[in-house]
Structure formats: structure tokens, C-alpha cells
Amino acid sequence: MNQHEREMLGEMLRRLFGPSAPAVAEDQRPQRDALWARASEIGLVGLGVDEFVGGSGGDIADAAFVARLCGEYGVPHIFAETGLVAGYMARTLALDVGMSGPVTVAASSTLVGERGAGGDLRVSGEAVFVPWAADAKYLLAPANVADRHVAVVLARGLYEVEPGYNLAGERRDRVVVHEAVVDESRVGFDDGVVRTLRTRL
Numbered sequence: 001m002n003q004h005e006r007e008m009l010g011e012m013l014r015r016l017f018g019p020s021a022p023a024v025a026e027d028q029r030p031q032r033d034a035l036w037a038r039a040s041e042i043g044l045v046g047l048g049v050d051e052f053v054g055g056s057g058g059d060i061a062d063a064a065f066v067a068r069l070c071g072e073y074g075v076p077h078i079f080a081e082t083g084l085v086a087g088y089m090a091r092t093l094a095l096d097v098g099m100s101g102p103v104t105v106a107a108s109s110t111l112v113g114e115r116g117a118g119g120d121l122r123v124s125g126e127a128v129f130v131p132w133a134a135d136a137k138y139l140l141a142p143a144n145v146a147d148r149h150v151a152v153v154l155a156r157g158l159y160e161v162e163p164g165y166n167l168a169g170e171r172r173d174r175v176v177v178h179e180a181v182v183d184e185s186r187v188g189f190d191d192g193v194v195r196t197l198r199t200r201l
Contacts, residue, residue, distance in 0.1 A: 001062050012042065013066065017073040032077055032135060036102060045079065045102075049087030063087060076170070078132045081105045086140050089151055093188030097153055101137025106130045106175060111143035111152065113182070121145065121187060122179045123152055133173035134161045141175075145187075153186035 001009070016039060039045050048063025049055025067080035086103035089095055097103055106127030113123040127141050139154045158180035166172045 001058055006062070006065060009044075009047075009062075009065065010069065013044070013069045014073075016042075016044075017069060017075050029135070035075075036077060039079070045082060046087065048083050050091050055083075055087055055090075060084070060088070076132075078102050078104050078136060081131055081140075086138075089140060089188065093151060093190055095140075095151065095153060095188045096183070096185040097138060097140060102132070102135055103138045103140055103153075104131050104133050104136035106133075106139060106141035109141040109143065111141055111177060113143050113145035113150065113152065113187075115146075116181075121152075121182045121184070123154070123182050124177055124179050126177065127175045129164070129166070129172040130161075130175050131173075132171045133159075133175050134163065134171070139175060148189065151188040151190075152182050154180055154182065158182075 016035075036045070043056040044066055046055030046057075047066055048058045048060050051057050063080075063083040067084055070077070070079045082103040085105045086097045090097040106129075108129050109125065109127040111123050111125035111127065113121050116122050123143055125143070127139075130139070133139065137156050139156075139159055141152055141154070143150050143152050154177065158177065160176045160178075162174040162176065164172050164174055
């Protein structure tokens with residue numbers, strides 16, 4: 001994306017997120033869902049994520065630009081996690097992250113995976129300080145499987161959410177997972193990349 005295109009994107013984001021946009025409070029879930037849907041329609045959600053993994057194209061600088069403006073306007077959603085972190089993991093590990101909806105990221109995770117009798121991977125454990133876990137459609141988290149560091153992607157129905165907040169009043173939830181069966185397309189093996197994920201927060 002060149003400078004002119006980024007300026008046009010910035011203006012679009014300011015109209016969507018800026019002071020003149022409708023306020024979206026932490027407890028206004030329908031409004032946050034509508035905000036996400038609008039951002040998705042105009043291609044902002046997957047910006048910086050390769051198209052072959054469900055993104056809108058562009059590079060990490062484009063994703064960082066969106067994340068910066070989200071921070072500037074205090075947008076109560078997980079655009080940065082979806083575009084910057086989940087998108088990077090999807091590209092690097094060839095993971096099916098599920099870019100069709102918000103993806104949150106759990107860096108502080110105690111998830112452990114074991115193979116069942118049929119060879120399927122079952123994951124259990126918990127993660128804390130997860131941004132907006134209740135709003136997410138998918139959770140990306142590190143886990144230990146047979147002494148290896150892996151990244152797993154869990155759909156919303158595979159984990160429970162207990163609400164929590166950080167000192168700024170932003171949602172940082174606790175996630176609990178009980179023997180969730182994870183499809184192999186949503187398991188990424190790369191110790192270096194997963195260690196990076198663990199140190200993200």
C-alpha cells in the first residue's frame with residue numbers, strides 16, 4: 001500500500017472509528033458486532049493478512065496502521081489481535097485461523113494436548129487475560145503437545161469464558177477448555193513461532 005492509499009484508508013478509519021462515530025461501550029455487544037461487520041465489509045479486518053488464508057492482502061505495516069488507529073480511538077474490539085497476531089500465525093504456520101470473524105489471542109495459556117485412541121488431538125487447560133474472548137469467533141493459543149510447543153485454533157463453542165478486566169477497564173477474560181477436539185488444520189508446529197506468541201503480552 002502506497003502513501004496515498006494509506007491516507008485514504010486513514011480517512012476511512014476515522015469515519016468508522018473517530019470522534020464523530022457512534023460511541024460503542026464495553027457493554028454494547030450488538031453495536032460492537034455491527035462495527036465488526038462494517039469493518040469486514042470494507043476489507044479492514046483482514047488487512048495485512050494474505051488472501052490465501054482468508055485475509056484482504058497487504059502487509060504487516062498496513063495491519064499495524066489499522067491497529068494504531070484502533071488504539072488512538074479506543075476501539076473496544078480485537079482488530080489488532082486478528083490482523084497482526086492471528087494473521088501472522090496463519091501465514092507462518094499455514095493455520096486455518098478462521099478469518100471469517102474476530103480472532104482473539106491467548107498468550108498466557110496452560111493448554112495441554114493429548115492424542116486420543118483414534119489419533120485425534122484433545123486440548124484442555126485455561127488461558128487468562130484474553131482480550132475480548134466473549135466477542136471472538138475463534139481463539140488462538142499456544143499449547144504443549146508431547147513436549148512440543150504448538151499453536152491451536154479453537155472455535156467459540158469449544159471453550160468457556162469467564163469475564164475479567166484490566167486496570168483500564170478493558171475486557172481481559174479467563175478461558176477454560178475441557179477436552180476440545182482440534183482439527184489438524186488448526187494445529188501449527190513451530191517452536192520458535194509459538195514461543196514468540198507466548199511472549200507477546
